[in-house]
Amino acid sequence: MKNTFGNNVSVTLFGESHGEMIGAVLDGMTPGIPVDEAFIAHQMNLRRSANAMLSTARAEPDLVRIVSGVFEGKTTGTPITFLIENTNTRSGDYAAMRYIARPGHADYTAEMKYHGYQDPRGGGHFSGRITAGLVAAGAVALTALKGKGITVGTHIAACADIQDRPFGDLAADLAALNEKEFAVLDPNAEAQMKAAITAAKTEGDSVGGVLETAVTGLPAGVGEPWFDTVESVLAHILFGIPAVKGVEFGAGFALADQKGSEANDPFRASDGKIITATNNCGGILGGITNGMPLTIRCAVKPTPSIYKEQETVDFDKCENTPLVIHGRHDPAIIHRARVVVDSAVALALCDLLVTRFGTDWLMK
Amino acid sequence: MKNTFGNNVSVTLFGESHGEMIGAVLDGMTPGIPVDEAFIAHQMNLRRSANAMLSTARAEPDLVRIVSGVFEGKTTGTPITFLIENTNTRSGDYAAMRYIARPGHADYTAEMKYHGYQDPRGGGHFSGRITAGLVAAGAVALTALKGKGITVGTHIAACADIQDRPFGDLAADLAALNEKEFAVLDPNAEAQMKAAITAAKTEGDSVGGVLETAVTGLPAGVGEPWFDTVESVLAHILFGIPAVKGVEFGAGFALADQKGSEANDPFRASDGKIITATNNCGGILGGITNGMPLTIRCAVKPTPSIYKEQETVDFDKCENTPLVIHGRHDPAIIHRARVVVDSAVALALCDLLVTRFGTDWLMK
Amino acid sequence: MKNTFGNNVSVTLFGESHGEMIGAVLDGMTPGIPVDEAFIAHQMNLRRSANAMLSTARAEPDLVRIVSGVFEGKTTGTPITFLIENTNTRSGDYAAMRYIARPGHADYTAEMKYHGYQDPRGGGHFSGRITAGLVAAGAVALTALKGKGITVGTHIAACADIQDRPFGDLAADLAALNEKEFAVLDPNAEAQMKAAITAAKTEGDSVGGVLETAVTGLPAGVGEPWFDTVESVLAHILFGIPAVKGVEFGAGFALADQKGSEANDPFRASDGKIITATNNCGGILGGITNGMPLTIRCAVKPTPSIYKEQETVDFDKCENTPLVIHGRHDPAIIHRARVVVDSAVALALCDLLVTRFGTDWLMK
Amino acid sequence: MKNTFGNNVSVTLFGESHGEMIGAVLDGMTPGIPVDEAFIAHQMNLRRSANAMLSTARAEPDLVRIVSGVFEGKTTGTPITFLIENTNTRSGDYAAMRYIARPGHADYTAEMKYHGYQDPRGGGHFSGRITAGLVAAGAVALTALKGKGITVGTHIAACADIQDRPFGDLAADLAALNEKEFAVLDPNAEAQMKAAITAAKTEGDSVGGVLETAVTGLPAGVGEPWFDTVESVLAHILFGIPAVKGVEFGAGFALADQKGSEANDPFRASDGKIITATNNCGGILGGITNGMPLTIRCAVKPTPSIYKEQETVDFDKCENTPLVIHGRHDPAIIHRARVVVDSAVALALCDLLVTRFGTDWLMK
Numbered sequence A, B, C, D: 001m002k003n004t005f006g007n008n009v010s011v012t013l014f015g016e017s018h019g020e021m022i023g024a025v026l027d028g029m030t031p032g033i034p035v036d037e038a039f040i041a042h043q044m045n046l047r048r049s050a051n052a053m054l055s056t057a058r059a060e061p062d063l064v065r066i067v068s069g070v071f072e073g074k075t076t077g078t079p080i081t082f083l084i085e086n087t088n089t090r091s092g093d094y095a096a097m098r099y100i101a102r103p104g105h106a107d108y109t110a111e112m113k114y115h116g117y118q119d120p121r122g123g124g125h126f127s128g129r130i131t132a133g134l135v136a137a138g139a140v141a142l143t144a145l146k147g148k149g150i151t152v153g154t155h156i157a158a159c160a161d162i163q164d165r166p167f168g169d170l171a172a173d174l175a176a177l178n179e180k181e182f183a184v185l186d187p188n189a190e191a192q193m194k195a196a197i198t199a200a201k202t203e204g205d206s207v208g209g210v211l212e213t214a215v216t217g218l219p220a221g222v223g224e225p226w227f228d229t230v231e232s233v234l235a236h237i238l239f240g241i242p243a244v245k246g247v248e249f250g251a252g253f254a255l256a257d258q259k260g261s262e263a264n265d266p267f268r269a270s271d272g273k274i275i276t277a278t279n280n281c282g283g284i285l286g287g288i289t290n291g292m293p294l295t296i297r298c299a300v301k302p303t304p305s306i307y308k309e310q311e312t313v314d315f316d317k318c319e320n321t322p323l324v325i326h327g328r329h330d331p332a333i334i335h336r337a338r339v340v341v342d343s344a345v346a347l348a349l350c351d352l353l354v355t356r357f358g359t360d361w362l363m364k
Helices: A037-048 A107-114 A121-126 A128-147 A170-177 A187-202 A230-236 A254-258 A335-357 B037-048 B107-116 B120-125 B128-147 B169-178 B187-203 B230-236 B252-257 B332-355 C037-048 C106-114 C123-125 C128-147 C170-177 C187-203 C230-238 C252-257 C334-357 D037-049 D109-115 D121-126 D128-147 D171-177 D187-202 D230-238 D252-257 D332-359
Strands: A012-016 A021-027 A065-068 A081-084 A151-160 A209-216 A242-249 A267-270 A273-276 A296-298 A309-312 A319-323 B009-015 B022-026 B065-068 B079-087 B151-161 B209-216 B244-249 B267-270 B273-276 B296-299 B312-314 B319-323 C009-016 C023-025 C064-068 C080-085 C151-159 C209-216 C244-249 C267-271 C273-276 C292-302 C310-314 C318-322 D010-015 D021-027 D065-068 D080-084 D151-158 D208-218 D242-247 D267-270 D273-276 D294-300 D309-316 D319-323
Touching: A012 A128, A012 D021, A012 D065, A012 D080, A012 D151, A021 A128, A021 D010, A021 D080, A037 A128, A037 B009, A065 D010, A065 D021, A081 A128, A081 D010, A081 D021, A107 A121, A107 C064, A121 A128, A128 A151, A128 A335, A128 C170, A151 A170, A151 A187, A151 A335, A151 B252, A209 A335, A209 B252, A209 D109, A230 A242, A230 A296, A230 A335, A230 B230, A242 A254, A242 B230, A242 B252, A254 B151, A254 B209, A254 B244, A254 B296, A267 B312, A267 B319, A296 A335, A296 B107, A296 B252, A309 B267, A319 B267, A335 D242, B009 B128, B009 C023, B009 C064, B022 B128, B022 C009, B022 C080, B037 B128, B037 B332, B037 C273, B065 C009, B065 C023, B079 B128, B107 B120, B128 B151, B128 B332, B128 C170, B151 B169, B151 B187, B209 B332, B230 B244, B230 B332, B244 B252, B296 B332, B312 D121, C009 C128, C023 C128, C037 C064, C037 C128, C037 C334, C080 C128, C106 C123, C123 C128, C128 C151, C128 C334, C151 C170, C151 C187, C151 C334, C151 D252, C170 C209, C187 D267, C209 C334, C209 D021, C209 D252, C230 C244, C230 C292, C230 C334, C230 D230, C230 D242, C244 C252, C244 D252, C252 D151, C252 D208, C252 D242, C252 D294, C267 D309, C267 D319, C273 D065, C292 C334, C292 D252, C310 D267, C318 D267, D010 D128, D021 D128, D037 D128, D037 D332, D080 D128, D109 D121, D121 D128, D128 D151, D128 D332, D151 D171, D151 D187, D151 D332, D208 D332, D230 D242, D230 D294, D230 D332, D242 D252, D252 D332, D294 D332
Parallel strands: none
Antiparallel strands: A012 A021, A021 A081, A065 A081, A151 A209, A209 A296, A242 A296, A242 B244, A267 A273, A309 A319, B009 B022, B022 B079, B065 B079, B151 B209, B209 B296, B244 B296, B267 B273, B312 B319, C009 C023, C023 C080, C064 C080, C151 C209, C209 C292, C244 C292, C244 D242, C267 C273, C310 C318, D010 D021, D021 D080, D065 D080, D151 D208, D208 D294, D242 D294, D267 D273, D309 D319
């Protein structure tokens, strides 16, 4: 379905970096969910993260205009349309770069797919800017989940080879993270990561990292195996986020080196509830939630736009050419991508929950 | 869509471990693809991998019966149905274990979803045995791809913390792997992995690993961003395979520690073609193929069925109980999972290619 | 999705008229629904309708074998596979007719789509016989609906220009129809229709008709506008039935000649419930059920296989040729199509209900 | 998928009658299709049909603003977003009518589905006004089809029991119709229909009719049986149009009274092409196009908003109440619905063609 994700709760993304508007349509959301414009703005600001040291975000404030699907401050159950204007575009000189494939970018692959008709300005439809629509729609999804006692939060588990501390008390950690612009749990790690980003900026280079997400409060029994498992559905939307090149659940790739006796999570009866003593499975067994927290890790590649000279091709002439990229570029996007991941996870979970429990379930 | 995967080429899986039959329906496959029963049997045998040392596979030979969609040895373009009988089931004593949640298995989550109506015998619909249908359908998909010059192959990149050598000459490596029952490139690593599996068996334990897949011959320009990117579609089906808990493309999680200047793959013009000097992106930029080989890695958790005593619960009584699992269980499934991954990748690629180029494209 | 219908409850059809087996996979059905093999056989017999006067059905009894998704007599919630063997095929001489387009059949269009790879024997995948899988799956859907107080039934409203009486007391009419092999309410009309079918048979010709379906007991508020309206979803599956060339809801085409003041159904409060005084809308307003009975009418074209000589082409040579069809052919299929319509309607409604109320809703 | 239609070319509708904006997102359209704003405006005007005698359309001109997916006047292949502002809404007094179910409208069924959260002003999301987005997207689809030699056109075959002449020379008829605001072929019929509409207006009543559509230039071999037949896909979208209560193809319901020997269309070889002598099947056999013109007829119910007093209920109090509707209402919408039907047909055909021939096929 190309730019639409989801079966029963779906989101459609549209727009180009330097077009008139970008945005999203969120359909199938349960009616009656409060639409909190301040929270949407908060999330948009986390994505924009205009910290001058770490980002070179556009000056534009990413105001979200909701033009359908909300009545008297609540979702109606019909499609919600989020519009964001592109007010600060500078695309005068794209023609010179029209056929130069920036390494790590979609310029060449878009040409192969769209035959030159794609909008090349600022990355066009492939710009990370398009995630703004996902964040706007995700804010409503996060509010819906919150109304059911479900919390989503993400920290920068690693950046430039510096590790954050692992999740501890999830309630406290998620609450803290969701207020932070730079979502790291350990202040020392935060300082080192920021220094590494600043250093990369100085070098004209960029860094990546790992985002780790936890979700608490999900009921057991959610997920639609074999093919719409929780892992499949979450990975599907997460791999739609431009820089994500790896997704793992629970202990993930670390399970490859474990024995079964280490990897298996022992079940426990606890106060009439069934839990597991460890959570190597990340809250998912057989593709279905087990009532424990979901844990998800996404590998985020370093920003491909760097200032160092690179080797590349002019794909019109099929000739090698050196490339120096100008303009504003972030030395890291991982601190901004974190809210995109939260949004994507929330949208996918709303879809799975409404699939499982019906279109009204997210109502309080 | 639960047990159906794919938009234009789709596969539907059905069956339970101890039911009458398991199988698959493959729909949307281009007409005219040769259906090679010997190749299907070869693939089924790779999945079954009845090596007495490493596996305790059922004695049954997994004969595939095709009852629709093939005429005069070729696909018709209508649904192809693959049936495999369950001839060697021993499920007499499942009642005693009915409410005991085996750690790492779907027993408890299935109960939460299906309310006790699920078939509990031998893991029911959650048994790895259900992948046999995927392998049968995948064999046709692999044949279709081969007809267009596209080759898929997978090696055990790691097992029990032993590493295989990386891919080298892909043409030679894939050809060799696709003949091997235990798909490792380095003979030393192979011997060590087998020894580790045997050791785990002796301990009543199990091991996991990492499967690395490469695909050569794909045209550039395939993939449907934002949400049906090559990564999204492949990860979706790969996370449907029971033991897979992580998926990464190209350098994947290793990109998190790289600088942009290391991670970006320089483009090169080479004999009138455009290639990249490195392949950290795994052949995918912006969710679209760039014409370089796809590379995919899957984390496979250790088999959850082990002979060591484990702690768990009776979820009917909500009481803790120790558990000792009897019956036949593999100390490793990674060498068998490899053909499941090849099959899943082939099915997803057929879907993306037919989406991109139309229903006839896979015809020679 | 080609041979798969439905979003949350889906059915996949497979098979060819003279292949080994035909059948269906029903996925997403709520667990715990009783699977009544006698009822399935009853429905299969209605479809087969071996009345020697009116049909020339195969001698084979269409035994349905369920090989997955049912445990201890109830649905498990996982895919249910229905298999029906083709035991009585006579396809030795199809080669002579290989390139002759039978008028009213899919021979030529299948050639255009499948390029000669389609199975041509007995109409292949386009045979009305493939509806047997739909009827088997539909029997489970009808049982599920019945458990929630929802009844589906169809009469032959017209055949060969003879009209049945309109629906009256729906509870009584539907109960009576669901026991009848030739589903007509007015005995006089029934006798005349049968006589007309017999006369057509004598002439080597065939007749069509109109099937009218009613559904009682549906809750209000079901349907997913704008595009998954009740009408859209029902019409989608009904137009999959080979002979159906028209579908209307409520007064349907008759509304075209009415004034708004006639067509509008006045609402009424009745014993604390809201009903309408008339039902010209067929129980659907804005694409959503209003709690009144659904009424649906399907135009069924006359069987295209007739014994009279016809003009046609050899599409291989692109030459005109006369055609005389031999073999067994029904002078009417409308009395057999009626149970196919019931099945299709039931499947579509299960999908809409599970979409609206969640995967467990059909449990009692 | 609720408000999204289509598999490979999809359209998503959003908006409410008195909300800020309505519109559509068109995704999957082949890149390089010219986007002719004058043609879009022409189509919008046909839908708006501000003829003072026959309609009481809003004064607003339905300006379409395209904010994504078009670059240098052509489609890019990425989502195209069409926005239309609601500039002339008068909804101050909706509260008094909040719980009054207008007969023939979705007020009550929307309440049952959306639990009071729906936007009730002017019919909200159920207003015929939402078809404006469909017409805008459909204009691009019509242009794409035209580039491949495929023409769509519709006439008012019947209105208020007055019949237009049947289609004759399709090339001439479709060309003429596509320039007409009131699409009738026979000038006498046109005058009578207009008089009947004016008479209905005088009475405070409304009329309906039948729209007949023809499509020329389609290749044979398009359609995805069993369930995505041409009939299924077209009916699915057509029944999404609010007033449509019946859809038939070719001779449709008239086939019910024909013999097989009358209904079957004889094939003919003609100048190396295969055609049929008649077209009772409406260009579709086995759900697949046969290369002859498609013919489709839609029953359009009379506008439910009438000025005559009606009986209805207050569904909050569950009490009977008389109702007199005020405000602007059309005595007929059939002449406006015709361009909605053309648009819906064009969108569905683009989806089927791109499914069949790939994402680039609509390029010239």
